Each structure stands twice: as structure tokens, then as C-alpha cells.
Amino acid sequence: MEAILRHRLTKRCKIPRNVPKLGWEQAPRRSSSGSSSGCCRNERASILKRTMAKGEEVSNKQIILRDYVSGFPKESDMALKTSTMRLKVPEGSKGVLVKNLYLSCDPYMRSRMRKPGALSYIDSFTPGSAIIGYGVAKVLDSGHPDFKEGDLIWGMTGWEEYSLIPETEALFKIHYTDVPLSYYTGILGMPGVTAYVGFYEICSPKKGEYVFISAASGAVGQLVGQFAKLMGCYVVGSAGTNEKVDLLKNKFGFDEAFNYKEENNLDAALKRYFPEGIDIYFENVGGKMLDAVLLNMRLHGRIAVCGMISQYNLDQLEGVHNLFSLISKRIRMEGFIIFEYYHLYPKFLDLVWQYIKEGKIVYVEDKAEGLESGPAALIGLYTGSNVGKQVVVVARE
Amino acid sequence: MEAILRHRLTKRCKIPRNVPKLGWEQAPRRSSSGSSSGCCRNERASILKRTMAKGEEVSNKQIILRDYVSGFPKESDMALKTSTMRLKVPEGSKGVLVKNLYLSCDPYMRSRMRKPGALSYIDSFTPGSAIIGYGVAKVLDSGHPDFKEGDLIWGMTGWEEYSLIPETEALFKIHYTDVPLSYYTGILGMPGVTAYVGFYEICSPKKGEYVFISAASGAVGQLVGQFAKLMGCYVVGSAGTNEKVDLLKNKFGFDEAFNYKEENNLDAALKRYFPEGIDIYFENVGGKMLDAVLLNMRLHGRIAVCGMISQYNLDQLEGVHNLFSLISKRIRMEGFIIFEYYHLYPKFLDLVWQYIKEGKIVYVEDKAEGLESGPAALIGLYTGSNVGKQVVVVARE
Numbered sequence: 192m193e194a195i196l197r198h199r200l201t202k203r204c205k206i207p208r209n210v211p212k213l214g215w216e217q218a219p220r221r222s223s224s225g226s227s228s229g230c231c232r233n234e235r236a237s238i239l240k241r242t243m244a245k246g247e248e249v250s251n252k253q254i255i256l257r258d259y260v261s262g263f264p265k266e267s268d269m270a271l272k273t274s275t276m277r278l279k280v281p282e283g284s285k286g287v288l289v290k291n292l293y294l295s296c297d298p299y300m301r302s303r304m305r306k307p308g309a310l311s312y313i314d315s316f317t318p319g320s321a322i323i324g325y326g327v328a329k330v331l332d333s334g335h336p337d338f339k340e341g342d343l344i345w346g347m348t349g350w351e352e353y354s355l356i357p358e359t360e361a362l363f364k365i366h367y368t369d370v371p372l373s374y375y376t377g378i379l380g381m382p383g384v385t386a387y388v389g390f391y392e393i394c395s396p397k398k399g400e401y402v403f404i405s406a407a408s409g410a411v412g413q414l415v416g417q418f419a420k421l422m423g424c425y426v427v428g429s430a431g432t433n434e435k436v437d438l439l440k441n442k443f444g445f446d447e448a449f450n451y452k453e454e455n456n457l458d459a460a461l462k463r464y465f466p467e468g469i470d471i472y473f474e475n476v477g478g479k480m481l482d483a484v485l486l487n488m489r490l491h492g493r494i495a496v497c498g499m500i501s502q503y504n505l506d507q508l509e510g511v512h513n514l515f516s517l518i519s520k521r522i523r524m525e526g527f528i529i530f531e532y533y534h535l536y537p538k539f540l541d542l543v544w545q546y547i548k549e550g551k552i553v554y555v556e557d558k559a560e561g562l563e564s565g566p567a568a569l570i571g572l573y574t575g576s577n578v579g580k581q582v583v584v585v586a587r588e
Numbered sequence: 589m590e591a592i593l594r595h596r597l598t599k600r601c602k603i604p605r606n607v608p609k610l611g612w613e614q615a616p617r618r619s620s621s622g623s624s625s626g627c628c629r630n631e632r633a634s635i636l637k638r639t640m641a642k643g644e645e646v647s648n649k650q651i652i653l654r655d656y657v658s659g660f661p662k663e664s665d666m667a668l669k670t671s672t673m674r675l676k677v678p679e680g681s682k683g684v685l686v687k688n689l690y691l692s693c694d695p696y697m698r699s700r701m702r703k704p705g706a707l708s709y710i711d712s713f714t715p716g717s718a719i720i721g722y723g724v725a726k727v728l729d730s731g732h733p734d735f736k737e738g739d740l741i742w743g744m745t746g747w748e749e750y751s752l753i754p755e756t757e758a759l760f761k762i763h764y765t766d767v768p769l770s771y772y773t774g775i776l777g778m779p780g781v782t783a784y785v786g787f788y789e790i791c792s793p794k795k796g797e798y799v800f801i802s803a804a805s806g807a808v809g810q811l812v813g814q815f816a817k818l819m820g821c822y823v824v825g826s827a828g829t830n831e832k833v834d835l836l837k838n839k840f841g842f843d844e845a846f847n848y849k850e851e852n853n854l855d856a857a858l859k860r861y862f863p864e865g866i867d868i869y870f871e872n873v874g875g876k877m878l879d880a881v882l883l884n885m886r887l888h889g890r891i892a893v894c895g896m897i898s899q900y901n902l903d904q905l906e907g908v909h910n911l912f913s914l915i916s917k918r919i920r921m922e923g924f925i926i927f928e929y930y931h932l933y934p935k936f937l938d939l940v941w942q943y944i945k946e947g948k949i950v951y952v953e954d955k956a957e958g959l960e961s962g963p964a965a966l967i968g969l970y971t972g973s974n975v976g977k978q979v980v981v982v983a984r985e
Contacts, residue, residue: 312916477911496914510907514874517893517923519709524921526914 245332245340251276253321253351254565260304263504263573268304269322269566276353280334286357287338289328291348292588294562295376296569296581297410298475300324301503312528322350322565327365327375329588335359343368345375350565352585363536367544371556377580378554379543381529382410385497387539388532390418393495393525394471398423401465403484406475406500407448408435408555410580414543415473416445417552424471427464429480431575438578442553457483468492476501478509485513488520496526504573555579642729642737648673650718650748651962657701660901660970665701666719666963673750677731683754684735686725688745689985691959692773693966693978694807695872697721698900709925719747719962724762724772726985732756740765742772747962749982760933764941768953774977775951776940778926779807782894784936785929787815790892790922791868795820798862800881803872803897804845805832805952807977811940812870813842814949821868824861826877828972835975839950854880865889873898875906882910885917893923901970952976 251274260268280288299313303323307315316322326348330338338344338359346362348354356362365375377383389411390396402419404412407428416439419426427447428439439448447464454460461469461483468489474481477499484494502508516522546552557577559568565583572581648671657665677685696710700720704712713719723745727735735741735756743759745751753759762772774780786808787793799816801809804825813836816823824844825836836845844861851857858866858880865886871878874896881891899905913919943949954974956965962980969978 481911496911498915499912502912508909508912510909511911512905512907514878514893514908515896515899515905517921518895518925519923521923521925521928523923524914526916526918526920528915528918531918 246277246279248275248277249353250274251351251353252562253349254562255321256304256316256318258318259306259315260301261306261506264301264304264570266566266570269569271563272321274351276351276355278331278353280332280355284334284355284357285359286334286355287330287344287359287362288332288353288355289344289348290331290353291326291328291351291585293327293373293376294348294350294565294583294585295325295380295382296565296572296577296583297325297382298498298500298503298572300569301500301573321354322569323347324350325376325381326350326585327372327380328354338362338364343372345380350562350583352562361530367540370544370547373556373558373582373584374547374554376582377410377556378414378547378552379540382580383414383543384532384536384539385529386411386414386418387543388529388535389473389495389497389527390415390471392532392535393527394473394493396422396424396471400424400470401468401489402426402471402473403461403465403469404428404473404475405451405480405484406430406498407445408438408443408579409475409577411497412473412475413439413443413555413579414552416443417546419471420444420446421546421551429460432578434578435575438555442555451480458486461487471495473497474499478502478511482511482513485511485516485522488516488522490520492520492522494522494524496524500573557581559583561585643674643676645672645674646750647671648748648750649959650746651959652718653701653713653715655715656703656712657698658703658903661698661701661967663963663967666966668960669718671748673748673752675728675750677729677752681731681752681754682756683731683752684727684741684756684759685729685750685752686741686745687728687750688723688725688748688982690724690770690773691745691747691962691980691982692722692777692779693962693969693974693980694722694779695895695897695900695969697966698897698970718751719966720744721747722773722778723747723982724769724777725751735759735761740769742777747959747980749959758927764937767941767944770953770955770979770981771944771951773979774807774953775811775944775949776937779977780811780940781929781933781936782926783808783811783815784940785926785932786870786892786894786924787812787868789929789932790924791870791890793819793821793868797821797867798864798886799823799868799870800858800862800866801825801870801872802848802877802881803827803895804842805835805840805976806872806974808894809870809872810836810840810952810976811949813840814943816868817841817843818943818948826857829975831975832972835952839952848877855883858884868892870894871896875899875908879908879910882908882913882919885913885919887917889917889919891919891921893921897970954978956980958982 253272254269255272257270280286303316327345328348330342333339343365344362402424404415406412408430416426416428426445428445429449429451430436431452433450436448436450439445469487470489470492472484472494474494474496475498478501557579562585568581568583571577650669651666652669654667677683700713724742725745727739740762741759799821801812803809805827813823813825823842825842826848827833828849830847833845833847836842866884867886867889869881869891871891871893872895875898954976959982965978965980968974
């Protein structure tokens with residue numbers, strides 16, 4: 192991480208700036224009917240070959256949000272649209288023009304599909320415009336002195352083949368390329384640093400403590416569990432299929448794991464795995480699981496509230512009844528959002544990259560091929576159909 | 589506070605010892621029928637006169653819990669009972685024999701009336717034995733070198749005229765007697781140090797912040813509000829009668845106050861008083877108020893969870909729906925119990941005693957006369973019939 196980038200990263204406790212408006216929110220120069228039929232394979236290959244021709248106007252497939260979503264999102268809430276994009280940063284712009292390689296499907300994106308409201312911490316998507324999310328991309332043209340053609344970056348980009356990113360403050364240059372580039376949508380990107388901050392900064396973990404992680408096989412959960420094991424904690428995870436439970440125990444090295452869908456009584460399940468209670472709960476799901484966890488926390492327990500995916504598609508959120516435990520067990524429960532902690536990214540990156548190289552940490556991705564597969568992949572997060580970190584492969588280079 | 593006492597006080601983050609078993613939990617030597625009829629005034633005066641006769645066996649009125657309580661407690665859940673007590677510490681005991689002067693009615697006592705269960709942080713009362721609570725008392729006999737006849741103390745004692753307290757670790761000697769002794773059940777006792785710790789230690793307050801306090805005219809709330817005003821915060825309190833609202837605004841100097849029973853929409857009420865949101869919520873009530881507060885917290889807000897009195901008499905606790913705010917607003921919500929912070933008592937005492945002497949802090953008590961009035965006074969907490977700190981006067985000296 193270069194100094195010039197680092198000093199611009201948002202510090203904790205500062206009110207974060209809004210996510211910058213990106214080029215793809217401007218009206219497309221030409222658009223298709225919005226149908227979901229894509230171009231044929233040959234045509235696509237031909238476009239890819241031509242991307243190096245700076246300044247050329249090319250076809251640019253995008254996944255747009257049709258309209259704000261309430262209830263459970265459907266594939267048809269999104270659509271494939273084809274615009275054009277000139278592969279050059281406009282005169283005077285300090286932005287970058289990138290070719291998107293890997294796009295990240297993250298649970299928080301559900302809140303950006305919602306009509307703007309008080310509870311949301313991030314701007315809603317603009318209906319009719321491309322979805323915005325974390326991704327890995329290659330710089331094709333740059334108006335900024337810190338970026339040059341050929342640089343690899345990760346950060347907020349568009350769900351489209353090419354993006355003009357007018358402000359580069361929220362972009363990270365990729366230096367370690369001896370790992371799969373897609374890792375920068377997950378273990379070495381936003382979910383990775385989320386796991387790192389949530390566990391080390393919010394949970395205040397100590398060796399030997401009892402750690403429970405919900406949605407444990409996801410991008411964040413799998414890493415939290417491995418951090419906790421490396422610290423010498425007892426670690427249990429919950430997930431929604433037996434395949435994921437198997438992954439947790441046999442791939443990620445959790446001490447125990449269970450399929451919450453097969454448990455009639457979550458309180459009883461937690462008591463089975465934590466007869467002495469839970470010191471640390473890494474909260475990814477909310478609702479009934481949180482209620483059961485509250486009954487099983489130990490004195491001075493800590494709950495890092497990272498996400499509540501079980502609640503994202505409900506119009507009426509579930510009530511949590513056992514908050515008196517916060518008093519009786521003197522629990523600290525703390526929510527956090529990663530964009531206030533990116534100043535810790537360089538420290539995180541060096542640690543986790545090293546862990547990966549040494550084989551101390553493993554990582555499982557679920558790759559959907561092609562931009563067209565994006566809507567189904569994103570929606571799959573909320574039914575739990577992904578196994579490991581869900582990535583959309585737009586292009587491999 | 590003497591050094592020998594101070595070093596024994598429970599430190600934060602240590603698992604606290606159990607509240608010591610007290611003498612009144614032993615079988616009484618003689619008991620009445622358990623009816624609520626007390627002795628006549630002359631007889632009582634006669635007993636009081638005789639208390640100085642060390643070693644004498646005297647009649648000892650007690651308020652006992654008849655049986656565990658579910659739902660809303662009633663006066664008839666308690667009973668007046670008359671035992672006898674020898675006014676001397678047993679041979680070899682390191683305890684003290686005290687005459688109780690003032691007894692404290694505190695919301696947490698409801699949980700001690702409940703059948704022992706997982707969620708409680710403190711032992712239940714023993715049915716048939718005297719209720720236990722904070723009080724102010726005078727030492728009549730002592731087996732401990734740190735206490736002598738005539739010393740005034742506050743701490744855990746029995747709801748009875750005389751108590752044998754076998755362990756003195758949880759007792760505080762009273763040194764400042766230029767304030768009403770009853771203050772040591774409130775502003776200079778457990779509720780006072782609760783307000784101090786909750787506000788200064790848990791809420792991490794800063795000058796100019798927006799502070800909301802529920803049950804604000806109670807023993808803890810009135811002091812939290814005054815601490816916050818002294819720090820230069822904007823302070824709003826809620827209470828359940830217009831008389832209390834008037835007290836908050838005109839006696840305790842809150843900026844604003846409202847009667848929550850007259851508000852159809854707590855969210856709207858909070859938005860009226862906090863158009864820019866709440867930085868600090870001092871939580872005394874739980875339930876619907878907490879849910880409304882969560883919708884009105886500011887970024888990086890803090891919630892000190894001190895009590896949830898609205899929930900104590902419910903068999904099924906209310907669900908809290910807006911916990912996603914913990915993430916979207918990056919809120920820290922933390923429960924605490926005062927017995928882990930008594931090491932801060934000396935610092936607190938010097939500060940607040942000084943504030944009282946300087947007239948910077950005022951205090952309102954609601955005194956019920958006579959041990960017999962205890963059950964009604966205690967139950968009154970849960971209907972909000974007390975105005976200010978509820979004290980039971982057993983004897984004035």
C-alpha cells in the first residue's frame with residue numbers, strides 16, 4: 192500500500208465520505224432493450240481482444256438494478272444492458288478507466304437495493320444504472336499520477352465490463368500477484384479486512400476463549416474462524432448445509448460446526464457445543480440465532496455485529512427478546528463497518544498474505560462465470576446457495 | 589474509604605464473588621404467623637430504646653419473601669414476620685451486628701424475587717427469609733477489627749430491624765455525615781456510583797453530545813442527567829408522570845423532558861427532542877423505548893445498558909426489532925453491573941459529595957416510613973409511583 196493512498200484512507204471515528212459517484216451512473220450513450228440476453232461468445236472474445244486499443248469505443252455490458260426491491264430479491268430485479276464505453280479517461284479527469292475482472296457478491300449489497308431510508312448506512316443503487324460493488328480490475332487508462340495502464344486494483348467498481356472510476360481514493364493497488372487475483376474480492380479484500388477488524392479490534396479475543404461464528408463458511412466467517420484457531424481459541428461455526436458444515440470442520444479446521452437448519456432448538460444446539468458458554472460471538476445473521484446466542488454468552492462476552500443476513504429480506508424485522516443478557520452477563524455488543532478501518536489494511540494484508548503463503552490459512556471461493564451470471568450469484572447469497580466466497584468472473588485478465 | 593476495604597473490592601473483569609450469605613437467612617429463632625400486622629408504636633419505641641444493650645435478645649421485625657414471584661409482584665408476595673435477634677456477634681465471627689436505618693428500593697430487586705434461572709446475575713431471595721438489599725445501618729457489635737460499635741455503614745443488609753452480617757467485605761464505612769444518611773442508599777450509594785460508572789466509564793461522554801436518559805427521575809437517572817449537564821451535554825429525560833417531567837426540567841436542570849405515557853409514537857417524540865440524533869442513551873427501561881432509541885442514534889453512539897425495568901414483570905420479554913442500527917450507526921451497546929466497579933467508589937464519593945456541598949447537584953428522595961411500608965414502596969417502583977429515589981425509613985438513628 193503506497194503512502195499516498197494510505198493517508199487518504201478513512202480513519203476510524205471520522206464520518207465517512209459518501210461513496211463517490213461513478214462514471215456508470217451517467218446516462219449510457221446507447222442502451223439495449225434491457226433484456227437479459229447477452230452477446231454471443233465470439234463477439235465477446237472479439238471485444239476482449241480489442242480492450243487494449245486506448246480511446247476506442249467498445250460495447251459495455253452492464254448489470255443494472257431495474258427498480259428498488261422490497262422482500263426477497265429476484266434475478267428479474269436486475270437486467271443485462273449493453274451500453275458503449277470509450278476506453279479513455281475524459282480530458283482533465285483524475286479518474287481511471289478499468290476493465291473489470293472479478294466482481295464480489297456481498298450480503299450488504301441487499302441494503303443498496305432498498306429504497307433510500309434512515310436505517311441504511313450506504314447510498315442505494317440508482318435504478319437503471321449498473322450495480323456497484325467491490326471488484327478487481329485492470330487499469331486501461333489513468334488520469335491520476337498514482338495509477339498507470341496495466342496496474343491491477345481492487346475497490347468499488349461497476350457490475351459491467353468497463354468502468355470509469357472518477358475518484359481513486361477508495362481504490363487499492365494490488366502488489367502481491369502470486370495469489371489468485373480473485374482473492375482481492377475476498378480473503379485479501381473487503382471481506383478479509385472485515386474479518387480481521389471484527390475479530391482483532393472489536394472482539395478483543397484472548398487465547399483459549401470460546402468463539403462462535405454464524406454464516407461461518409462465508410467470505411468473512413471462514414477467515415474469522417481461522418484467525419480464532421490461530422489464536423488458540425475453541426471455535427464453532429454454524430452454516431446452512433451439511434456440505435458447508437463439512438467444509439468448516441475438515442477444511443477450515445473449526446473444532447465443531449452445525450447445520451442450523453437441522454436444529455429445532457438453537458439454544459439447545461449452542462448449549463451442546465458450548466456447555467460453558469460463548470466468550471465471543473461473530474454476528475453475521477441476526478434474528479433467532481442472536482436471540483439464542485444471548486442466552487449462552489459468558490460473563491464479559493463480546494459480540495461483533497458484522498451483519499444480519501437473516502433480516503435483510505424481511506419487511507418486518509424479527510424481535511430479539513434476550514437483550515437483558517447484556518446486563519446479566521455484562522456483554523459488549525458493537526457494530527462496525529469496514530470502511531472506517533481501511534487504515535489497517537496494509538497491516539492486515541501483510542499478515543494474511545503471509546498466512547496464505549505458509550498454508551496457515553485456506554480459502555474457498557465459489558466462482559460464477561460471466562457477468563450474465565451476476566444476478567443469480569448475488570441472489571444466491573440470501574438463500575445460501577454459494578459455498579464459500581461468491582465471486583463473479585467477468586474476465587480473467 | 590479505608591485502604592483495607594478498598595483493596596478487597598471486586599475489580600472490573602474479575603468474576604465477582606457471590607453475595608455473602610447473611611445471618612437472616614438462618615432459621616429464625618421464633619417466628620410469628622407471617623401476618624402483615626406489625627407491633628404497636630409504643631412497643632416499637634421501646635425496642636428502639638433497648639438497642640444499645642449489647643447481647644440482649646430483642647424482637648426483630650422482618651419483611652420476608654413468601655415465595656418466588658412471576659408476573660407483577662404484589663404486596664402479598666411479601667409478609668411481615670417477627671423473629672428475635674441477640675444483639676451480639678456470635679463468638680469467633682468476623683461479622684457485624686447492625687441496626688438498620690434506611691433501606692433502598694432498587695429495580696434490580698425484582699430479579700431476586702424470581703425463581704433461580706440462567707438469566708439472573710444475582711442469587712434469588714430465599715422464600716421465608718428476609719429480603720436482602722442495600723441499606724444504611726449502625727454497627728451495634730463487631731467481630732471485625734475494621735468496624736466498631738457506633739460506626740455507620742452502607743451495603744447489603746436485610747429488610748429487618750437488626751441484621752447480623754457475617755462478612756463485611758461488601759460494606760462501606762460512612763465518613764461524611766454532614767449529608768442526610770439516607771443519601772447512602774442513593775446518590776452516595778449504589779445508585780450513585782452506578783450513574784457515575786455508567787456515564788463516565790461506559791458512555792465515554794464528550795462535551796456537547798446529545799444524551800437521552802429513560803426513567804430519568806429515578807435514583808440513577810437524575811444523577812446521570814446532572815453529570816451530563818455538568819459536562820456540557822444536551823440532556824433529555826423521559827419519565828412516566830408530568831410531575832416527574834417537571835422535576836427533570838425544573839429541579840434537575842435537564843434541557844427537555846417528556847412523559848412517555850403521553851406519547852403515541854416514541855420514535856416521533858425522540859425525533860422532536862433530538863432532531864440530530866442521540867449520541868448517548870442511558871438505558872433503564874428496555875423494550876419499546878429501546879427500539880425507538882435505536883432508530884434515533886447517531887454515528888458511533890453508545891448505549892449504557894443499566895436496567896430494563898419495563899421488562900422485569902413480563903413473562904415473555906418484548907422483542908427489539910431495530911438492532912440493525914448497531915451496524916448502520918456503528919453503535920456500542922454495553923451492559924454493566926455496579927459490583928464490578930466498586931473500586932471506583934472512593935473517587936466517585938469525593939466528587940459527588942463535593943458537588944452536593946457546592947449545590948451543583950441536587951437530589952430527590954421519596955421516603956416511606958416504617959419497615960412495614962417496605963413491600964408497597966418496593967412494588968411502587970414498577971408502577972412508577974415513587975417520585976425520586978425510593979427509601980424505606982426503618983429508624984432514623
